[in-house]
Amino acid sequence: AQSVTQLDSQVPVFEEAPVELRCNYSSSVSVYLFWYVQYPNQGLQLLLKYLSGSTLVESINGFEAEFNKSQTSFHLRKPSVHISDTAEYFCAVTPTLYGSSNTGKLIFGQGTTLQVKP
Amino acid sequence: DGGITQSPKYLFRKEGQNVTLSCEQNLNHDAMYWYRQDPGQGLRLIYYSQIVNDFQKGDIAEGYSVSREKKESFPLTVTSAQKNPTAFYLCASSSSTDPPYEQYFGPGTRLTVT
Numbered sequence: 557a558q559s560v561t562q563l564d565s566q567v568p569v570f571e572e573a574p575v576e577l578r579c580n581y582s583s584s585v586s587v588y589l590f591w592y593v594q595y596p597n598q599g600l601q602l603l604l605k606y607l608s609g610s611t612l613v614e615s616i617n618g619f620e621a622e623f624n625k626s627q628t629s630f631h632l633r634k635p636s637v638h639i640s641d642t643a644e645y646f647c648a649v650t651p652t653l654y655g656s657s658n659t660g661k662l663i664f665g666q667g668t669t670l671q672v673k674p
Numbered sequence: 675d676g677g678i679t680q681s682p683k684y685l686f687r688k689e690g691q692n693v694t695l696s697c698e699q700n701l702n703h704d705a706m707y708w709y710r711q712d713p714g715q716g717l718r719l720i721y722y723s724q725i726v727n728d729f730q731k732g733d734i735a736e737g738y739s740v741s742r743e744k745k746e747s748f749p750l751t752v753t754s755a756q757k758n759p760t761a762f763y764l765c766a767s768s769s770s771t772d773p774p775y776e777q778y779f780g781p782g783t784r785l786t787v788t
Contacts, residue, residue, distance in 0.1 A: 565714070588774035599678075599764055599779035600717075607774050646716070650775050660705050660724060660768055660775040666716040 558583040558649050562665035570673050571639055577632040577668045579647030587649040589630045590662070591621055594644045603645070606630060642672045676701045678780035680765050685785045687759075695750045695783045697765035705770040706748035707777065710734060711762040720763075723748055724770045752785065759787045 563578040581587065588607055592600040604615040611623040621632045630647060647665040678699045687693045699706065708720040719732030723742040737756025742748055748767075752759045762784050766777040 588776075590774075590776060592779075597762075597782070597784070599680075599781045600766075600777075601779070602776055605774060605776060652773060660770045661707075661719065661722065662775075662777055664717045666714075 558585075558587060558651065558663045560647050560649055560663055560665035562645075562647055562668045564668050565666065566669045566671065568671045568673060569637055572636050574635050575633065575637050575641075575670065577645050577647075577670065579630045579632065579665055581628050581630065581647070581649050581663075583628075583649060583651070586652045588652055589621075589623060590648045590650075591615075591619070591630070591632050592646045592648060594646065594667075596643075600646060603632075637670070637672050639672050639674060641670060644669050678765060678767055678778055680763075680780035680783050682783060683781065685783055687785070687787050689787055690754045691787075692754055693752050693759075693785065693787075695752065695763055695765075695785070697748045697750065697780060698746055699748075699765075699767040699778075699780075700746060701767055701778060702745075703767035703769055703778070704745070705768045705775075706742070707766040707768075708732075708738075708740065708748070708750045709764045709766065711764060711782075717764065720750065752787075759785060761785060 559582045561580045569575045590605045591603040593603045594600045606623045614620045648662040681696045705724045707722040709717040721740045723729035739751045765780040768777040
């Protein structure tokens, strides 16, 4: 079975400051990892994903996440946030192995609300 | 444009009434999912379907029912047996055969039952 822990439920930060949203996972099999973003009253949008290869993945809007296998983490970072980054962020995993009981199912963390203040 | 549509955006019902939420996708995905979102509780899986005419219960299926008669459609019925139906409902779809199985989400339906 898999589980995902997002260590902070809320992260307040001032505009133009750096931010890190933490995500740790537990799994007995290898997983794909995702970060989704949800703006108020909207659905979730895929922000970035780690499949294999380079452990650092980047999104088009300046976010990046680093996969750390030894620490089973996939923390999300941005060097300088904007007011428009205010949203809820979800970390999720799914098994890579086809035929696993959770194939295709996303296991989500509880979410982290990023509050960017002017 | 390919995507997932959910209708309506907002839905109001009286207690004791069944209500059906619509979810349609034109992404040619085999798998579809329904989630419930409550403040501070993240997303919880209600039902999912990996193929037409087949579906499985998720973590909180009690009080809900689904059907999957067409690949494009996966409606969710919130029955009167659901004790606390007021929530934000999200539908998603994904490929069930092509990794990494990333899910694409609809805009959601906010259901209020009074």
